[in-house]
Amino acid sequence: MPESAGAAPRGETAIDDDAQGLVGFCPHCGAELDVQSFVQEYWTADERVFHVWCERCRYVFDVRPTARVTTHEPAHE
Numbered sequence: 001m002p003e004s005a006g007a008a009p010r011g012e013t014a015i016d017d018d019a020q021g022l023v024g025f026c027p028h029c030g031a032e033l034d035v036q037s038f039v040q041e042y043w044t045a046d047e048r049v050f051h052v053w054c055e056r057c058r059y060v061f062d063v064r065p066t067a068r069v070t071t072h073e074p075a076h077e
Helices: none
Strands: 038-044 047-053 060-063
Touching: none
Parallel strands: none
Antiparallel strands: 038 047, 047 060
């Protein structure tokens, strides 16, 4: 049976290769984001943002790539 013109071929994701490493999996349930999930890239000023909905757990989140993160580490006892 032929695939519909708008459907992605089997094995492909809804995410391009550049974004796959940034939003390849849901941080809530760990499921791989496939073509059934929703991934929308948009920009606010010079900030790249991915708005994502996980089809498996229905979790909605935003991913904002960063070049550097400064954080602290708790004291080890």
